Amino acid sequence: MCVCDNARPTRADRSVSRIDQTPFEVVVTGLTHDGRGVARRESGKAIFISGALPGERVMAQQTARQRSFDEARTVEVLEASPDRVTPRCPHFGVCGGCALQHMDEARQIHAKQGVLMENLERIGHVTAEAILPPLTDAAWGYRRKGRFSVRRVEKKGKTLVGFREQDPRFVADLGECHTVIPQIGMKVAALATLIDGMDARSGIPQVEFIAGDDTVALVFRHLVPLGDADRAALVEFAKEHAFAIYLQPGGIDSVHALWPEAPTLAFRLPQWNVELQFRPLDFIQVNAGLNQKMIASALSLLDAQPGDRVLDLFCGLGNFTLPLARTVREAVGVEGDAGLVQRALDNARHNQLDNAHFHAADLAQDLRAQPWMREGFDRLLLDPPRSGADVVLKQLPLKGLQRIVYVSCHPASLARDAGYLVNERGWKLRAAGVMDMFPHTAHVESIAMFERD
Incomplete structure (x- = not known):
């Protein structure tokens, strides 16, 4: 339900009034990165249609006009896709929290896999030698x-x-x-x-x-x-x-x-006997069950040995660093948020891990003066923000590394950075796959493993 205190039409409202809103019939051929159906107008111009799935024939109503594409909403589904399901939530279609509740859960992750592979080829000009099985967990009641x-x-x-x-x-x-x-x-x-x-x-x-697990x-x-x-x-x-x-x-x-006066917020990673304590506005992975599977997958792909020294960039509270420290000689985490670094240090002490060390550094800036940059590492794990890790990758001494595992929340930046590693630095993209951290949304979380040629 749209609610607005001001009855005066906005610029967007006035622009919509100038668009021909007569419903039109169209066949949907694809899916955008944000979960809308893709079709073509008679003129050949692309149109992105909310509520439509690939393979469907729908009646749509245009809602906006851009230079290179138009936008529309589904008015009626004339021929439904076999992947279409009834959304569970009564607010679906109005609330912007989800974009894919009308698509079968199993098909959602395959659509996201297609987005990842398309980005790797189109943006990075790379192809993974192997496609990892998708990681999934509970599809409902997961967002913590x-x-x-x-x-x-x-x-x-x-x-x-x-x-x-x-x-x-x-x-x-x-x-x-x-x-x-x-x-x-x-x-x-x-x-x-x-x-x-x-x-x-x-x-x-x-x-x-x-x-957390208890609060x-x-x-x-x-x-x-x-x-x-x-x-x-x-x-x-x-x-x-x-x-x-x-x-x-x-x-x-x-x-x-x-x-209460002093609440305790924490979650446990039982497989590694680790407990991470955090503050109420700290970043933690949204999906607890998928997070544990993601850590296990990342550590398996990294294949770190007991004598290795491993670098974990964009480490946050130590979500990967502390489990790594259970299995290697030394795990070094680097994070730009000084508060998170302090909590990571506290978590290392809390878990009695004296081989986990943390440093605060802006990983989008010149890092040559950082002492940890001059130390050798055997393997690299990184989990950057949406902007990716191109700045820090171009500064790292990559020659001494045996493997790189890259956890990504944005397939386009992963594709760009994969292109750099493969096409400019001579690495091989051995495997890549998707993880359904945000079921029923169009968000694509992925993981990739690189190895020296």
Whole structure:
């Protein structure tokens, strides 16, 4: 449901009114990186259609016009794909949290595999010698970290809590979410009722959630001070629903616990006898079950030996570094966020791993003065952000390395960096595959292993 406090048409609204919105029939031939169907107009111009799947014949209505492509939404499915299923969530199609709930779960990961391979060939001009079996885990109730937007809508007399709609100007009016862990996903309506009853309801723009193995935390961002009644309401809500409540009156450093006084947030990696403790706004992998499979796959592909010294770049809290330290002579993690590095050091001590060492460094800058850059390594593992790792790869002394394992959250940047390693540095892309970290979304997580020729 679209909600807007301002009735005056926006520029986007006015541009849509100038588009011919007469429904038209089209055959869908492909899928975009963000989960929309791809078709061609009679003119040959591409059109991206939300809610449509490859192989379908649909009636579509144009919603936007770009220079090289048009955008549309599905009005009616005339001939359905055998991959089409009924979405579980009643908010699908409005909420922007998911893009692929209408596609069979098994087909989703194969579509993502196609995106990865197409990117490797088109952008990197490389082909993997082997395609790894896709890694999957629970498809529902998996998301343990995220952010709900909050908006008080006076015209409706209610407060909305949810992800952004497909049109990101609006907040989806969610009653439930089936991809978020049930402790949170089935309590979105209760959370909206709580905020709606607070005096500061118009001054709360977002609520972040994060879950450890034993504690689920909510972080309330508030732009105005909270009175005693609001604080009491939050504490009562926390006790009723078994949440830890944090408040964020300013920047990240302002986050502090409201109740209980000192919550403990942590998750365990039993296969390596490791426990990682974290703070409520820290980055952790969204899908706990898939995370453990991903670590196991990465370490298997890396094939590190007991006498090896391994470098883990973009290491965060030590998600890969600490399990690695259980099996090698030394694991060295490097991360740009100094706070995460400190928590990684704390986690190394907490797990009694004195062969895990961590350094803070901006991996997108000149690293020649960094002491760890001058030390030799046998193997490299990296898990960069969406921008990839091209800057740091061009600075590393790669000759001494035997294997590189690259975990990616963006297939285009992986493809670019794979092209550099293979076509300019003489490495071989031995294997690559996808991991379904975010089922029912178009997000593609992947892993690749490189070896010296």
